[in-house]
Amino acid sequence: MKHLLRNVAVTLTALFVGTAAHADEDRYITVASTTSTEASGLFEHIVPMFREETGIDVRVVAVGTGQAFEIGRRGDADIVLVHDTTGEEEFVTNGYGRERRDIMYNDFILVGPSEDPAALRESDSALDAFSRIAEAEHPFTSRGDDSGTNRAELRLWEEAGVDPSGQWYRELGSGMGETLNTAAGMDAYTYVDRATWIAFDNRQNLELVYEGDPVMFNQYGSLPLSQERHPDLKHDMAEEWHQWLLSDEGQAAIASYELRGEQLFFPNAE
Template identity: 60%
Template sequence: MSVATPQCLFLAKSAVLSALVLTAAGPLAAGTPFIILASTTSTEQSGLFQHIVPQFTARTGIEVRVVAVGTGQAFAIGRRGDADALLVHHRAGEEQFVAEGYGSERRDVMYNDFVLIGPRADPAGVTQADSIQDALVRIAESSSAFASRGDDSGTHRKERELWSTARIEPSGRWYRQLGSGMGPTLNTAAAMDAYVLADRGTWLSFRNRQELVIVFEGDEALLNAYGSIPVNPERFDWVKADLARKWHDWLVAPEGQTAIAEYRINGEPLFFPFRD
């Protein structure tokens, strides 16, 4: 078997490939300081970060790497010390996170509201409801399809609170727990003409609406507040506390608050700063 030459060729090819692979890994080692921010799919998918993070980076030279997950999972990431800061939306959960010592402090950053989305035909007559509780009662009584996130996200936690204030334990074939993010849940709701609770930011930037429209909005109970929490360096000594603190402070400073207020889709603001 005179295989020496082709074998050498094979080795040469492998060497070239490995060199290619290794050089490709180069840019990762770049020394830009960065923090990991665990945040929600609603903020990421609304496009907010693409608007405000470059302004923060230009100002401070700190890169913000956003890991967008549900609020429940963001807490879980924070509890393992895998993020430097959180920007999430479930007040009770946030306060608990700080009280348990995982976060140093919590500050209000911005808010918008939740909206009840449903099919244009509105089989449950939700558009005539005078409160969100009334709207949910109408959906439950008519057994109209309702798509629930079912993923322990901030929106899902809010939805469960609203059902409980309406004194309804949703169950039955009409109540569908999807276990998905906001976008996939809206996609599914659009496909099965279901009602669904959504944050306004994701709804405004959502493209595949089909027959879905806003059927109920404006109740005070639908307020959706976002809080910032730096992860506690006393608990996890590796977190980048100084960098995370700069981000946390910038968000509530006039500059960050203005950046948030300026973000619009089709002229419509998505988030309102708390410092108004």
């Protein structure tokens, strides 16, 4: 009888440990986010802080903003963090997101060959800079992937009255890192978020040639998904992540991330 009871106790202990381990494995959320937040190293910096505080891990699917929206619409992530405010507001209005909140910002810049053949350093504005590239017909690499960066770039061409086309304009359909690599190989201009540029190592002859126009502001937002559309998602844990990003602790974590002596993202939650 004692032997039987001991076996039962061992079996129950194993079941308890196995159940607890399985529960721990389920303590994670999936975030659909932009390549800039991942490639810059931001998530690698802040996720351990969130995990330490909550016991929840964060798994990131890093894609262009347009793809992140699509992942969210399908319910293949628990929450979305992207950088296209107009698209984010539409996402919520159309019932896919529960709300949209500002989290942080940085800016976009134009980089190009150090010789600056289109004289972008002399530009009066971002629209002037884009017009100069088109007039010079100097090679320009565009992500061409419906990312937040690509959407912002296309808006500036339109506002500058330019239809970017021809041999000089290269739509790549690739992420920011690949687009920068192509620009470096071609001595081309490109439009990039500052965080990815700071983290980018293969600059070759590329330099920052234009910055500072307010229209190049780059806002990031967090969007918890609709419980009505996707009731099976991990909404409670996703809400913990969302609220942590908005909290003093989360905002301080974002502000504390630096690379090469520069702060990459600036918190601005309200």
